[in-house]
Amino acid sequence: MIYMRIYDVVIVGAGPAGVGAALQCSINGLKLLLIEKNEIGGRIRLARRVENLLLDKSISGDDASGYLKKIVLNRGIDFIEGEVKKINSFEGRYITYTKKRAYYSKSVIVATGFVPNIPEIAGIDELYRKGRISFEWKGLKREVDSPMLVIGGGEVGCDSACSLKENGFDVIVFSRSEKLNINPILLQDVNRLGIKVINGIRYEEVFAQGNVIILNIIKNRKRYFFRGKSILITVGGRPNLSIIEGISERERLFVCGDANKDNYHQASIAFGDGINTAMRVTQILSGRPK
Ligand SMILES: Cc1cc2nc3c(=O)[nH]c(=O)nc-3n(C[C@H](O)[C@H](O)[C@H](O)COP(=O)(O)OP(=O)(O)OC[C@H]3O[C@@H](n4cnc5c(N)ncnc54)[C@H](O)[C@@H]3O)c2cc1C
Numbered sequence: 001m002i003y004m005r006i007y008d009v010v011i012v013g014a015g016p017a018g019v020g021a022a023l024q025c026s027i028n029g030l031k032l033l034l035i036e037k038n039e040i041g042g043r044i045r046l047a048r049r050v051e052n053l054l055l056d057k058s059i060s061g062d063d064a065s066g067y068l069k070k071i072v073l074n075r076g077i078d079f080i081e082g083e084v085k086k087i088n089s090f091e092g093r094y095i096t097y098t099k100k101r102a103y104y105s106k107s108v109i110v111a112t113g114f115v116p117n118i119p120e121i122a123g124i125d126e127l128y129r130k131g132r133i134s135f136e137w138k139g140l141k142r143e144v145d146s147p148m149l150v151i152g153g154g155e156v157g158c159d160s161a162c163s164l165k166e167n168g169f170d171v172i173v174f175s176r177s178e179k180l181n182i183n184p185i186l187l188q189d190v191n192r193l194g195i196k197v198i199n200g201i202r203y204e205e206v207f208a209q210g211n212v213i214i215l216n217i218i219k220n221r222k223r224y225f226f227r228g229k230s231i232l233i234t235v236g237g238r239p240n241l242s243i244i245e246g247i248s249e250r251e252r253l254f255v256c257g258d259a260n261k262d263n264y265h266q267a268s269i270a271f272g273d274g275i276n277t278a279m280r281v282t283q284i285l286s287g288r289p290k
Pocket of ligand 1: 012014015016017036037038039041042043044047048050051052082083084085111112113114155160240243256257258259264265266267268270
């Protein structure tokens, strides 16, 4: 006889939302499996300083993701590294496929965050195809005398610019809006670190010339060219839900964290949404009314 293990819940993504969900499912005694394609921690590991956690002080993104790793480890949560390629449903069960295996469960929580947007700038698709664009500041290589061109002057762009500057990079932030729309603490850091910000611009074109990337912008009807070694794009994103496209059985399939289009993109919201989702899963699987 073939024994097939059936989990109560498979959770995809181990960022704040997935770990929050895994923690609560484990507290509630559900048989769960957490699957993550990269590191536990998700995008919060990119944050320079997280101000709004349930703590009496701000902490670094590295420390925040360290806490998430400890939750998974200390609670003995069943965790595997792997990229989920697809989720299907069949006869009341969900089947989650990684490259190596299929996992069966009664319910699924999708906590896969978002897919970054690519702004509409002439030439950007070609740079993207050539792998000349980055979406995360970590892992970028510092180049002497060549600034990092950060496209997007929101909180993620400015926070990443501060991290780059503190790591010795020369950096310029470009923003379409007339002034930076970020929280005052971050604005203070941008100013204190002397980060160059170019506001109120229109992007014209971007292209590669050998090793160098050239960004062509218009500001106050004048044309400017900026040269850099790399481009970092931080202009928001959309829910990362391709693994559940076309799935018909949705009753016990849940989406939480940044993958949920209605949420603000904050770690505590994602973590709390994970907990909330785990409570709903527990209640539905138990068959009890709320
Ligand atoms: C630079 C920066 C600074 C930030 N600063 C702050 C801050 O100060 N305060 C704050 O509250 N928030 C901050 N945030 C936002 C915060 O990081 C996010 O809101 C939060 O991480 C969302 O959690 P999540 O679990 O929903 O998604 P994510 O953190 O994106 O996690 C999703 C996880 O799913 C995994 N995954 C995706 N697809 C698959 C797949 N097919 N198979 C397996 N795994 C998959 C990903 O690898 C990832 O680990 C910042 C973000 C950035 C980038």
